[in-house]
Amino acid sequence: MECTFTEQQPPASHELTQEEANPGTDCWKLYVDGSSTAERSRAGLILISPEGFTIQQAINFAFKATNNQAEYEALISGLNLAKSLGISKMVVYSDSQIVVKQTNGEYIAKDPTLAQYQAMVRNILGTTPDITIHQINREENSKADELSKLVQNTSDIASSVYFEELEAPSMEQSEVLCIGSPDNWMTPYIVYLRDRTLPEDQNKARYLQHKAARFFLENGICGDHLAAKALAYKVIRQGYYWPTVHAHSIAYVKKCPQCQKFNNVPRQSPNLPALVLSPIPFAIWGIDIMGPFPRAKDDLRYVLVAIDYMTKWAEAKAMRTINQQDCIKFMDTIVMRFGIPNHPRTGTNETPFKLAYGTEARIPIETGSPSHRVINFDEISNIEGLKTNLELLDEVRDNAVKRMESYKEKTKLYFTKKIKIREYEAGDLVLRHTEASDPTNQGKLQPNWEGSYMVKEVLRPGTYKLSYLGGTEVPNTWHGARLRKFYQ
Structure with missing residues (x-):
């Protein structure tokens, strides 16, 4: 049991004096209330500025807490909110006799958990001595009590109420201290909310007062983020706003x-595509490795491909593995081969065989179905024709290079549009x-x-x-x- 009363010492009255009920025109008011049931624990708080501006917050606890612990959580959340706004003078109202009496030193917190909460409260009050706490009746604290019950059904929460999910008890959370705060776009708003200081220019002062009403600054998280625009919407729905919220959401998601x-x-x-032109056959080769593919017969998984830039002669070989020795053997096989594919290439409009030797090759089908040149074959005329083709080979290759260059330029223009x-x-x-x-x-x-x-x-x-x-x-x-x- 945390406190006892004797018959000679009845509980004190909850009625406030005139000074406690009306602390002054320059003093903020904070109403806090916490409650706990078998299903969940929750809290609500209302912060009222001297001008009548009201901040309402509903808090849901993701952990089990007693009723007294919930009351302390509500008080600590309210004090932290006031601290973040730079409030220096404030009166706190709570309907919890235990919390008020322990904070004012009239009761001693014998429970270890409540003692830790009480130490946290005293640390916060120590930084701002002009804050007092008073006990009021439950009827006078009905609005804060309603906020704590709103957490049971979040669909009942109005747009003016800020909702927060407390994942762990405040005494288990580490404090994060700010080691530097350079001036930025928030500075005028912080100075106004904290010190009620306005710029000398009347137009700027009215603009600042109008904009400051939209701000509520507090540390917190919004859970897993989405895309930048969706994240910005989520931040605003949680009750937070600043002029560059969308830009900051983009930067956050980007990083x-x-x-x-x-x-x-x-x-x-x-x-951009790089043009590679080769006027000489077999002078420049392009080699590429493809794979790994699903295992085929003999454990083949890779394909090694080689293409001659001039003649467009292509060769490919399936391989088990890719290493230096396999690549060397592959190129030796290509160089030592006699057969060359006899199909015209789009870029040159000539067959690789003709670009290499100056004459079109005899294809195997001509053996079974003799063509005109086979039927009228003359060895002497054929030798002379081969010599003539060799003399004209340079011109054929030059024309092929020009066509290939024109073809590559068109290809480059097509692909450049998508780069x-x-x-x-x-x-x-x-x-x-x-x-x-x-x-x-x-x-x-x-x-x-x-x-x-x-x-x-x-x-x-x-x-x-x-x-x-x-x-x-x-x-x-x-x-x-x-x-x-x-x-x-």
Whole structure:
């Protein structure tokens, strides 16, 4: 039992003196009430400014609390609200005799939990000595009592009531102290709400008074965030507002690590196409690795593809693994091969065989169904014709290069319309596409990006060397299409 009364010492009356009921024109009033049932615990508070501006707050506890603990939670929430607004003079009204008497020093808090609550209250009151607390009847505190009951059905809460979910008891929450507060757009509003100080310019003063009525500043969270616009709506629905709420929501979502790692993979190329022209057959090769694919017969999972830039001669080979020795063997096989595909390429309008040897190859079908040139074949005339074709080969190749250049320019113009440039500089933080960094670790629930890494060197537009944040270099070079900028 926390307190007792003897027959010679009856409980004090709840009636307030004239001075307690009307503390003055420059004094704020705070009404607090807490309650606890078998289902849940909750609290309500009403803060009234000297001009009559009212702030109403309903609080729901996500933890079990006794009735006295709920009363203390209501008092602490109200004192913290007043502290955040910079209120220096205030009278607190509560219908809890235990809380009021213990705070005023008339009772001693013997319960360990209530003792911790009482210590928190005294610490807050110690920073603002011009705050007094008085006991009132339950009838006089009916509005705060109604607020505490509104939490049972959130649909009953009016738009002027601010709702808060308290996840843990106040005595278990660590205090966060502000170590720096430079002037910003909030400074005039804070100065006005705290000190009632207005600018000398009357127009600015009226504007500030009009805007300040919309602000209610308090630390808190809104749960898991959504997209920027939806997050801004959610913040406003919770009763918070500032002029740049949408811009801050965009910046917050943009810097969220989990959102960035699960973000979509852009399909547009990050760089403009680079034209690669080769007037000489077999002088420039393009080699690409495709896979891993589902395992095929003989455990084949990868495909190695090589294309000659001039003749468009393409070769491909299925392989089990991709390493340096396999690539060398693949290229040796291509160089030593005699057969060349005999199909015209769109870019050159000539067959690879003709661009290599100056004459069209004899296709296998001509053996079974002789063509005109086979029926009228003359060896001497054929040799002379081959020599003539070799003399004209340079002109054929030049025309093929011109057509190929024109074709690539048209292709570049088509794809340039869909490109969104993404360039990175040395020192930028980036994420790496999971499919490229670890193809074996994929799944619908896996993040699309992993990292972060730092761009160590830009080898050429679209090609980068990366390093871990500790400074160790990441093996291989990485294309810009496999990277995404990381914001923090």
